[in-house]
Amino acid sequence: MTVRWTYHREFIRRLEAIPTHGLGLSVDIHSPAIGNVRRSLQDRHLLPGYLEVFRTTTIALENAMKDVGDGFLAYHGEGLWVTQPGVTETRAFQQAFTETVQHLQVLQSAWLNHECATKFLAGHYFGTYLPPLYTRSSADIVSENIRQIQSLLDQQCQLADGNTPLLLLEMPPLTYFVAGTLSLPSFFRIVCDQSTCGLVLDVGHLWTVFRYSWARRTQSLAQFVSTFLDEFPMERVVEIHVAGLDVHDPSGSPIPIPSSHPSKASLPAWIDAHGAPIPPVLFEMLDQILSHPQLTNLKGLALEVDTKPVEMIVEEFAEFSQRYNSAVPRISMANNSAFGTDASSSLEEHSAMTTTQVLKDAYDQYVRVLIGKAEPVGEEWKQSSAYAEELDHYRAGYLPHEILHWGGELEDMFVESYRRLRERGVSLEEFVTFWFREPRPSSGPYDFFLLKIERFVEFVREVAPDLQSMVEREARELRLAYRLINEPAVSAEVMVR
């Protein structure tokens, strides 16, 4: 029996302990407030089979869970950065893992969904996910990290029913570019051949893969989906997400589509956008996915609705429930023989040390391309060279916007210091340069809001040392306000004082 088959049998054994979750919502309990979502759904007699909750503080999670009602709860984690070589040896990982275990236990979640992506890369922090390098050594490192995380969960995260959560890996979106030498389905096939992980297939993410890879040049969307699904490890798909897509347009000017391909010119430059409406094309893709014969182990089908207006969540979920009510039970009951027998899978032997170093070097280069310190040349950037304008937009538009505006407007956060800097002619663009000036070791669990506060204080200390006490006071106030939002107990304590 090959290693590949052993892992798959183990996956099936773990999967048998997971009940069918049905139709659900993937939410952030703060945005919009989970109580409001629940009440609005109740008013329309809509009951999600489960809620998948995005990472927050443990105390906020405990409080919110008192009021969510019946149905299963599942966890969408963050901060374990499974794509990164050596990640499990870091202090930040250990802290994030401890927190992850707490959250899984609060929710009694049957799975841990984690994006196959990172926000901390080669010493640099980002506000949104960066996909892995789609290469063989990268797939090997992801597999190794997943095996370690599943093993740690087995040791440290027993649930009340005696089981441990199954690690699910979500295929991330492409945001204007792709880097690597492997196709995405073959990357995830290698990972599944070397681990027990399940997968989350996000339909909007799949659309972005079509939009920003070679496929768009040669295939229709339906052909692309069909080819993709035939290669992707569909028998490992445990959950499907559907979320909005939108054009990212901070400047007000749309991103030009290359004119040399007029037949495909109508495709918008959408990226993953959970707050935006779900375009109908995603439901056409979902129908195609749900009818795929290898999709035999699906347990949940969720709309991902964090940051979306409550009214839109309710409308979309009502329509979704009507259309897909019977989809998940039907698939879960399907005969699970589709995986077939293993033919001649050969897992190449790699030296772990070499692979780690090769990948560390490759990720250094990957970041240098993204922050404009190197050009996108070589095999790994071949596909993105067809989308030069999109990659340029990422580097010159999207990324600076992310640092300045994502997770909190710097201008609104540091009102006084910002005004004083502006009076002296210091622009926020200089802060972006400062942010990416040199790599730094990770300083603890990932929190982009707190990180922005820390880095802005450092920036002001450097460019305007006389404003140090002002910026530090604003930073203290911001940190306290943040705690008050996330930890209501702190609020009570402050009121008593």
Ligand SMILES: [Fe+2]
């Ligand atoms: Fe998703």
